[in-house]
Amino acid sequence: MDGLEITDVSSCDLSGRQDHRVPGEPMLRVRGLTRIYGRECPDCVPRTGPEAGSNICPGCGSVVACAGVSFDLYAGEILGVVGESGSGKSTLVQCLYFDSAVTAGEAYLRNYREGAVNILGSSAQEQRHIRHHLMGMVYQKPHQGLRLDCTAGGNIAEKLLAAEFFHVGRIRERASELLLRTEVPLERMDHLPRHFSGGMQQRVQIAKALANSPPLVFLDEVTTGLDVSVQARVLDLIRHLHRELGLAMVVVSHDLGVIRLLTDCTLVMKTGRVVEAGLTDQILGDPQHPYTQLLVSSLL
């Protein structure tokens, strides 16, 4: 870790904000997260990024999907990640959810061993434990997060069973509670999500992600591909759940409207780098980076 990246850390300043947030240690600290697809060379990071205008290394042809991403996320807060297609948003959350290995970087979770271990370097078994007890993920495409050939209840059960919750009656109680909360009719519990509408599939995915009451949830483009009216309902649901459960969330979207509606702070990404970070209100009101200015002006 060099000093330069530390100073680059984006974090929301909590001073003067008057809500439920727990001050002190961030819930998630990420430093220098880098993911390169392909064999690496020393040029990979220096010769890619917004200035180079590409995430493909001219030296070796590898894709630098994201590099040097650092941020702090506080308990109960929502961080937005916005940027054009291919800017590395999904890669970032997939690395943090251990779906994809990192090339470099560290992450610390306050709820795991007092935030003293780099979870990106933990063993596969530890990572599995973390993700089943402390994290939830909602993927862009329902089939990434759901087993469409298992019942809706079975999908929720999987997350509970992974956390060693071996009581069918209580699993079904918890699943009912979650489906109720995510507005999925209870009579669909034992049906296959394969036959559900896109909006309902996303709601089941959200129910699954929340099954173990994780303190941290990642949502990757949850509303993309849904009808506008359905989008609004799902966004409402997320806001509602956040208020009720006080979760910390990372919300990925290429849609600044979603970011504005949901998030406290925002990272703006371009070609695998964070080009601007800060409070969402400030970023939207007074964008500094030309790329952000472009995004914001297109929103108006």
Added chain:
Amino acid sequence: MPDKQAVRPGYNFAFLDEQTKKEIRRRILKAVAVPGYQVPFASRELPIAQGWGTGGLQLTLALVGPGDVVKVIDQGSDDVVNAVNIRRLLLQTTGVKTTEDTGAATLIQTRHRIPEERLREEQALVFQVPYPEPLRRVEPSEVKTREMHAEADYSRLWVFLYEDIVRWREITIGAQYPVLVNGRYVMDPSPIPRWDIPKLHMAANLNLFGAGREKRIYAVPPYTRVEPLAFEDHQFRVESFDGKHCAVCGSTASFLDELIDDHTGARRHTCSDVAYCAKRHQLLSENGPGAGRQTGNETGGGA
């Protein structure tokens, strides 16, 4: 001591060459060291068709010594053609003594059953296994199932059991009921009935499993925990033979096969473990009816 007359000339003792036997024994040691873990091995060709117990047979051949007394059973019977063939092969390549008496055997090869008589520390039981992978029900890819075992990631198998209960109100798996070995690996106990599963738990004897076609060896060493997967509110249950008893020996505490009389259509039950049944029958006729008294399910308690 081996019966030299029975041995066909031209074979190495126990058919396999010494190098091969050593290699298999090394794999067995590894399997014993990591209970329930599937150890790959280089399965050999044997003069017996694959799918007819070649996995188990290779373990038996690698283990058998001149002083052993061998028993071979298939679905509880020593007399069916498979058991007879394997026993003959063993006899012709080793000359060792064979027996049908579970208590007298030192090495037992079996398919689909565990003898009713409780096995002792000095005995080893070798299972023939058709499909060693308990996760195959939920995951077709071998690479993935290995990863799942490595990470002790069994939630998908649990979901399978959960959905079984939702659909049928109970777990419908009869044979091949998945078990957790030593609190770590989920294992396929081979197609034994549920009835036999409790016998594996903390058994005094060594249990070895061989899959020839899939080239895997695994083991449950003596005094190892073997727990069938079950939910707190849906406990594991063995088959019930409530109100039924063996028509031959009167047993009410053994796994029973149902027989239907061709002429009368009448149903009757007899012990699936034929040697156990014969032993009890003999005991009864020698000592009178009181000799065969049983106290509930004795899970292998001897006659």
